[in-house]
Amino acid sequence: MRNVAWASAAGPPIEAAEGPSRSFGELCARQQGAFSRSQAIAHGITDKVLARRSRVRQIQQIHRGVYAEFTGPLPWATRVWAAWLVYGPDAALTGATALQWYGVDGAAGDDRIHLALPHSHRAIQRPGILVTRHRGYETQLHGARTPPIVRLEVAALVRASADPSTSRQAALLLDVCRQRATTPERLLAELDLLTRLPARQVLRRIVLDAADGVQSFLERIYLRDVERAHALPPGRRQVRAASKDGSGVHVSYRDVEYVRYGLLVEIDGQAGHSDSASRWRDMHRDNISAISGKLTLRLGYQLVTEPCVAAAQVASALHRSGWSGTARACSPGCTAASIAV
Template structure:
């Protein structure tokens, strides 16, 4: 019986990356006296009150995550950047702390290395059958975006997740309704509405808002799927009736030779089908009017009968 209990306790610790609680130890026949002896013998170390790990030395992230959850109790759940990391979503937050969600009425003492937030109806936000409990991916993304200080950072969190096919704007918009207390909901809703139109980056968002909408250009189709020599490519913006394509190049995505060659091949394929490609970089953020003037010239050349409007009194377009 003792051997079976020891095996069971060993399996539990393996599942929990070496972490275990005092309650779990006692349930497997490990008394406080035995725990104290193992601590003195440097077989275990205490991480939080009532939470231990079965080795000494630095704690890997997975162990710290389990220890934090155990210290907050079974009604707790992983949230924020911790949940995103558990889902395999990379977020460069610079915050190594473990983020834990608790049901709203619960209170716990502040613990080193743990950020605690409280949610009403937390149980309704959880992903089923996950150990330890974790909020749904969409909830974690919205929580992280809502806590990001600048608007471009919020947009990046949501655009990246949609571009990488982790989720969809529709699912995020639906989940936003389950988080009525989330800060910045109006801004997040606007970002997600643009993502639903096909916007996938800050640069594409700037083009949509500061060039196309601000100057009264016709509405482009976004992320247009096309075939190029048997490969599928996606065009950032296409004014289909006029055969004008706008590609937006972020520095990170187009710094290597392979990316530049891919872009050239895509542009050449468009040209071979009679389409005109305009390509813009981050300069459009500081010169949206100049960008708009070039797009307008291309659209007029291709038969657009409309007229742009100035975005301000100083705008050269009229």
């Protein structure tokens, strides 16, 4: 990577028209090294200078009329700015690109830069950029971000609605809530405004589950396919628990707790359980529960393929603790009711 000293491009540094004492070099730095031909010309850098610097590989062209002030691989942030410069001030980051810009973990989607335009604008697709047109575009923008970007809730819902997989839709929306990037209440409020969004009702059910305390795809499978489908008593979710030992007070959260029956259910996927510290924290939490007289059941990815077996195990544990109900068969071939005795 090789940066350009723009002070020598066309004499002394030329101040930017858009702000006091902002040189062209500072403008490029703000835009992660990307700049447009029109910006260069506004700062006194001619087409002849741009052509010469491109020829000697001091700058590189990214798109027609858009450059990077260095050569070599393009960082993701530079590609984002370059894509935005192609479409001008009316474009905004959206979808997976917006989520990644907000810093949401695991938000990266395909390699394209996702941009939104007002519905009245003509969308000409360019390589490496996915442009979508939106009704009510102006009302979806975050008011104080550069480059312009839709609100995080809009980005998450747009990204989820574009995915044909319900499981991936759930994973995304539950993740942004679990990471505290937003809340189910904000997502529901945004859904009320996005009346034309594809898969809107499916997304609403997912967000309502998040409002009930579900934080992961597996927890949603448990709620829907184990607890509700087999008429088990409703559990409380993400229950805060504190314990004290010689090293201080330890706070943890129970995935599902059947408080009346002293039964805990922990849903173990990869997230939060893949390192030694997490496993030790889980063991400590389970030991404290056992000491207090509570039984802990652990369920994992078998929930996806064997929810009836999981329902039978939970129902059996509930019966031992005094539950007098009966697990309901979720389908003609379900054996949960006959096993859970």
